[in-house]
Amino acid sequence: MNFDASVGIVETKIAKFDKIQLENGPEISPLEVAYETYGELSKEKDNAILICHALSGDAHAAGFHKNEKRPGWWDAYIGPGKAFDTNRYFVIGTNVLGGCRGTTGPTSINVKTGKPYGASFPFVSIMDMVNAQYMLVKSFGIEKLFCVAGGSMGGMQAVQWTVSYPDFVKNCISIATTSEHSAQQIAFNEVSRQAIIADPNWNNGEYGETPPKKGLALARMIGHVTYLSDEVMREKFGRKPPKGNIKTTDFAVGSYLIYQGESFVDRFDANSYIYVTKALDHFSLGRGKELSKNLSVVKASFLVIAYSSDWLYPSYQSREIARSLEANALPVTFCEIKYSKGHDSFLLPNTEQAHLIHHFLEFARKRGGGE
Amino acid sequence: MNFDASVGIVETKIAKFDKIQLENGPEISPLEVAYETYGELSKEKDNAILICHALSGDAHAAGFHKNEKRPGWWDAYIGPGKAFDTNRYFVIGTNVLGGCRGTTGPTSINVKTGKPYGASFPFVSIMDMVNAQYMLVKSFGIEKLFCVAGGSMGGMQAVQWTVSYPDFVKNCISIATTSEHSAQQIAFNEVSRQAIIADPNWNNGEYGETPPKKGLALARMIGHVTYLSDEVMREKFGRKPPKGNIKTTDFAVGSYLIYQGESFVDRFDANSYIYVTKALDHFSLGRGKELSKNLSVVKASFLVIAYSSDWLYPSYQSREIARSLEANALPVTFCEIKYSKGHDSFLLPNTEQAHLIHHFLEFARKRGGGE
Numbered sequence: 119m120n121f122d123a124s125v126g127i128v129e130t131k132i133a134k135f136d137k138i139q140l141e142n143g144p145e146i147s148p149l150e151v152a153y154e155t156y157g158e159l160s161k162e163k164d165n166a167i168l169i170c171h172a173l174s175g176d177a178h179a180a181g182f183h184k185n186e187k188r189p190g191w192w193d194a195y196i197g198p199g200k201a202f203d204t205n206r207y208f209v210i211g212t213n214v215l216g217g218c219r220g221t222t223g224p225t226s227i228n229v230k231t232g233k234p235y236g237a238s239f240p241f242v243s244i245m246d247m248v249n250a251q252y253m254l255v256k257s258f259g260i261e262k263l264f265c266v267a268g269g270s271m272g273g274m275q276a277v278q279w280t281v282s283y284p285d286f287v288k289n290c291i292s293i294a295t296t297s298e299h300s301a302q303q304i305a306f307n308e309v310s311r312q313a314i315i316a317d318p319n320w321n322n323g324e325y326g327e328t329p330p331k332k333g334l335a336l337a338r339m340i341g342h343v344t345y346l347s348d349e350v351m352r353e354k355f356g357r358k359p360p361k362g363n364i365k366t367t368d369f370a371v372g373s374y375l376i377y378q379g380e381s382f383v384d385r386f387d388a389n390s391y392i393y394v395t396k397a398l399d400h401f402s403l404g405r406g407k408e409l410s411k412n413l414s415v416v417k418a419s420f421l422v423i424a425y426s427s428d429w430l431y432p433s434y435q436s437r438e439i440a441r442s443l444e445a446n447a448l449p450v451t452f453c454e455i456k457y458s459k460g461h462d463s464f465l466l467p468n469t470e471q472a473h474l475i476h477h478f479l480e481f482a483r484k485r486g487g488g489e
Numbered sequence: 490m491n492f493d494a495s496v497g498i499v500e501t502k503i504a505k506f507d508k509i510q511l512e513n514g515p516e517i518s519p520l521e522v523a524y525e526t527y528g529e530l531s532k533e534k535d536n537a538i539l540i541c542h543a544l545s546g547d548a549h550a551a552g553f554h555k556n557e558k559r560p561g562w563w564d565a566y567i568g569p570g571k572a573f574d575t576n577r578y579f580v581i582g583t584n585v586l587g588g589c590r591g592t593t594g595p596t597s598i599n600v601k602t603g604k605p606y607g608a609s610f611p612f613v614s615i616m617d618m619v620n621a622q623y624m625l626v627k628s629f630g631i632e633k634l635f636c637v638a639g640g641s642m643g644g645m646q647a648v649q650w651t652v653s654y655p656d657f658v659k660n661c662i663s664i665a666t667t668s669e670h671s672a673q674q675i676a677f678n679e680v681s682r683q684a685i686i687a688d689p690n691w692n693n694g695e696y697g698e699t700p701p702k703k704g705l706a707l708a709r710m711i712g713h714v715t716y717l718s719d720e721v722m723r724e725k726f727g728r729k730p731p732k733g734n735i736k737t738t739d740f741a742v743g744s745y746l747i748y749q750g751e752s753f754v755d756r757f758d759a760n761s762y763i764y765v766t767k768a769l770d771h772f773s774l775g776r777g778k779e780l781s782k783n784l785s786v787v788k789a790s791f792l793v794i795a796y797s798s799d800w801l802y803p804s805y806q807s808r809e810i811a812r813s814l815e816a817n818a819l820p821v822t823f824c825e826i827k828y829s830k831g832h833d834s835f836l837l838p839n840t841e842q843a844h845l846i847h848h849f850l851e852f853a854r855k856r857g858g859g860e
Contacts (some may be wrong), residue, residue: 312707
């Protein structure tokens with residue numbers, strides 16, 4: 119698999135809609151959805167793949183923004199000849215509702231007040247995020263997605279797609295995700311939210327030009343520890359002394375986490391962090407019989423991937439999704455990849471993941487070619 | 490095993506010493522060491538067991554303080570007929586150097602300035618803690634400990650005792666501990682320290698009457714998540730709604746963590762938290778060959794216990810201590826107890842742990858009776 123080929127220079131665009139009706143009642147109006155596309159939509163509009171991002175991701179999934187050296191967050195998997203082969207597929211990246219990277223969220227201006235929503239933004243769910251994506255996808259004239267794919271929170275969206283729009287999704291790839299957060303997963307998000315709330319600059323979400331940088335940095339640090347495995351931390355940092363930040367930490371892992379926290383606050387909004395983690399925590403397709411029942415409407419074929427070293431989204435959670443799909447007689451391939459990098463594994467270039475995705479899509483295309 | 494028998498009403502006492510010379514140079518003068526004792530010291534002074542506490546513990550290991558309903562932190566294991574049988578042994582609980590529960594630490598008055606040390610308190614190591622305990626134990630006229638025991642940070646102290654004072658310790662019980670912190674273990678402490686430092690009230694450690702309560706509460710919340718297992722959190726909280734704190738959290742696990750954080754700040758000092766977690770992170774007897782070499786001076790017999798669900802101090806770390814002792818031809822019993830409660834398991838009433846400790850001590854007493 120070629121991890122280097124690139125879709126080249128891309129830019130994030132904004133699709134505008136009159137409004138979106140939220141699952142829990144309120145409307146948001148207008149709605150803007152940030153997106154990028156890679157590859158060409160076929161004449162039959164049957165080759166579209168929607169990519170859903172995780173907590174801190176955005177619409178920029180592949181290629182390079184002008185004058186930037188760092189490619190999109192899943193560039194290793196999206197491009198000509200790659201797992202999501204842009205020579206063949208029309209790939210769509212998009213930022214989630216409630217986010218802060220172009221799509222309407224707490225930092226957007228509320229047209230009724232002329233000010234940013236801030237903490238007055240309504241609660242949004244994973245289903246609401248999917249509904250906003252549905253509007254975007256429909257705006258291309260697409261009537262059926264060839265595939266929806268994502269890891270972590272992106273995996274939740276992917277599975278929710280197959281439940282909310284069973285006739286709209288042919289194939290689904292869910293990676294390193296869960297049908298609902300456990301108490302432990304909620305706990306890590308909860309402590310992160312409390313870190314933001316404890317920052318005096320948070321000011322009940324009305325922080326204007328003085329955001330709660332320290333609180334958000336702490337939230338990011340907590341998150342980062344959970345994204346890595348014991349093993350990869352040992353390899354990367356061990357007990358080495360700090361690189362910089364020598365006054366505030368004695369260890370390399372400390373200076374790394376401080377750097378991750380400090381650089382995060384420049385690209386992410388604290389209120390968005392609260393809204394999006396709440397969407398994660400409230401997402402629930404249930405477990406056991408309830409999950410099987412909730413998945414009974416699904417028609418898609420599935421590839422479900424988990425990582426052996428992922429202790430934040432342990433593989434038993436992905437396995438349960440796979441089993442519940444099987445219980446509904448749906449075609450599902452489940453694979454636990456042995457890889458030491460923890461939850462972040464799905465974001466890293468990994469030949470096994472690339473091959474699994476590539477072959478799943480090839481098989482799906484050949485099988486479903488006549489549709 | 491009887492978990493209900495009690496040593497009755499006890500009180501914490503203070504032993505005073507002229508000074509202590511720290512491993513890294515500075516002296517602390519005077520030194521006060523908080524302690525409690527349970528049972529009677531034998532005429533031969535050969536029945537003393539020293540109990541070492543974990544991060545947030547103190548000298549109050551067993552029995553009840555007057556007018557308090559909550560017993561000491563290891564009351565399930567210390568008392569008449571219990572694992573550490575006070576009908577037979579003279580059991581000593583003591584607060585660590587650098588702590589905030591009676592022993593000299595950052596909250597103590599620096600006699601040179603007439604003010605609390607605060608952040609001017611010198612760095613203290615696990616070895617320094619052990620040296621302060623040595624002075625306390627010697628003050629009873631004891632020339633040899635029958636046993637030293639502890640879990641987590643207490644386990645580090647117990648092992649350090651056998652290295653620092655090989656002729657002074659006959660038996661050692663180390664539980665749920667490690668020969669050195671991994672990067673992941675450092676990372677959790679690091680984020681906790683950063684939470685304290687980020688609180689504006691911390692004020693470089695000079696907070697006087699306005700301590701960084703929010704920062705310390707956050708540190709405690711982070712810690713608490715790591716002390717529990719995925720499984721026990723599922724049992725205790727699942728995805729239930731909050732009990733109280735309904736404005737600041739949506740889930741039971743959130744209200745529990747907030748409560749734990751808020752109640753912790755009334756009994757613990759933020760600077761102490763920084764000093765003691767740094768002592769944890771800097772403690773290193775090495776791993777592999779280095780660990781075997783460092784343990785080559787040891788003469789004690791060992792009971793090493795780990796818990797299957799403890800992901801903060803995973804059992805491979807205790808197993809490595811046991812193997813390195815075996816490599817030095819020392820008598821060692823290693824046991825991984827299957828129990829779902831996570832790192833906190835060692836603090837909870839557990840028949841298997843009680844029996845292991847009881848039988849280890851009985852065997853040691855019968856074997857070494859003639860000494």
